[in-house]
Amino acid sequence: MAGEAGKARTVLLATEKAFAAAAVAKIEAVTSAAGYTLKRLENYKSKAELLAAVADADAMIIRSDKVDQAVLDAASKLKIVVRAGAGYDNVDLKACEGKGVVAMNTPGQNANAVAEMVFGMMITSARNNYDGTSGFELVNRSIAFYGFGAVARAVHKLAHGFGMKSFAYDPYIPADKIKEMGATPVDSVAGLFEHQYVSLHVPLTDETKSSINKALLQKMPKGGTLINTARCEVVHDADMIEVLKTRSDFCYLCDVAPDDKEAKDAMKAAVGDKYGKRLIFTAKKMGAQTLEANDNCGVAAASQIVGFFEKGETRFSLKA
Amino acid sequence: MAGEAGKARTVLLATEKAFAAAAVAKIEAVTSAAGYTLKRLENYKSKAELLAAVADADAMIIRSDKVDQAVLDAASKLKIVVRAGAGYDNVDLKACEGKGVVAMNTPGQNANAVAEMVFGMMITSARNNYDGTSGFELVNRSIAFYGFGAVARAVHKLAHGFGMKSFAYDPYIPADKIKEMGATPVDSVAGLFEHQYVSLHVPLTDETKSSINKALLQKMPKGGTLINTARCEVVHDADMIEVLKTRSDFCYLCDVAPDDKEAKDAMKAAVGDKYGKRLIFTAKKMGAQTLEANDNCGVAAASQIVGFFEKGETRFSLKA
Incomplete structure (x- = not known):
């Protein structure tokens, strides 16, 4: 457990790729307010530096920095390590568990x-990648969210600003709660696909894998556009290829192409010179990659450390 | 003048390139409500068809259709012709005046x-044209409008949805009016250029031509981005080339490249492989080219015709 509240602590900010100075200042404001010392190891070049620096750390904030058995062995006082960000492949959760360190x-x-x-991506597609031809506007059009978590709600907020109509289905959020948040609840996944835009915000699970199939996509009205900033594996590749081939109005906007190069190339081939208009793939998954998101993560990491020590909060702790 | 109100009238919808069916239905709803007959000449192939069709028209709605002396001579009852759209190079205003036809x-x-x-364009630039690298968000950033007419106010409305801060200067709109519309008034053109984004919404005049020069552009803070959906001639080409060359953070997003091919190529050369990120040119001027804008123009044209006949309204009449 967290141990007593109100004690002085050392929080090591270990970032091979440093946060922006403004973000570090915000992180330090959080740790200072709690009476903790922020120790900075930024842009370090060797593992040895990291091993030396963790020796007196009670807590650690990292980014893509690797926390493995060696780091944990060198960190005799460490109680908590927080990855400032969503992905945590770089943290050896089993080793953390073995050492009693919360991750x-x-x-x-x-x-x-x-x-x-x-x-x-929506505007780039609607305006034909700025090729000089006439496009259409988003105002008054419909967007339906499969999953209505934090990201979907942020998209909904912007959609509202554009004068769009929002619909949502989330198996874990009751209809009246969705309504409260300003979207019209839809009572099935299939019901979402009656709208021009469908935006996916579901995790990749056995149930969602390849679940966005031809039957759903073919239901979409004219100009039907699937937006996928979740995981490309949620979409049934072969069905998507077929729909892109047979429906010249259909669009797919995806934050990163399928890993399967053959599927990716077949999707591109299906739209031909409309790539960048009907079909947009980011070059690497990048939806979350902004200066601001990184800053937010750093501040959140510091706050979670303070919450852990002072109040025993473990809301975002990861299981091995 | 318009003549008496409450009379039956024939409105000719003469469109070589027809409106979408839904737009025509909306136009007809306006004319029917006034007791007028909408006569449709759509996708016509020859001038002769147009000359025959105008013979009994009291009013005409056109798009890029040419209204010249021959058309006016064939239209003995015509009182008003409305170009559904902004540009009116296709209407011979002198000939209209000579025939007593309001345009x-x-x-x-x-x-x-x-x-x-x-x-x-802003998001495409901020997110590095989706190349997989980390970008930044628009939220909390500042946008300053040079000119605060209808287009600038529409940009401001969306900016508000994105959580941006708006500033504006318009020589014809008093500061308190700008404030009322939700933007912070700025008291000079130069003052606008203290903000990260500056969006141009001024007409091309002797005064504005080449007025956006190095002195202004160099004032812009880090990540300074000029947005030009007005006229590219408002920007001083040589100065822009120099700023793009010397400031690697500077961006220029422009609805259509300069006519001067040499200037256009020099701007592209200045940013190198950052074209599409730091510098975006549309292939043809296209900001106004959407289905919805065209529809809106058709309905506005019908409404202006009704207002003219029924109430003598001439607000948007053009001078030869």
């Missing part, structure tokens, strides 16, 4: 980053 | 079309 990530800090990119 | 256009109907495209 956390900072989910939900990148919602607006993703939401803004969704609109960039 | 109008329908300005301001494309404001949202332009505004949405502005955000598409």
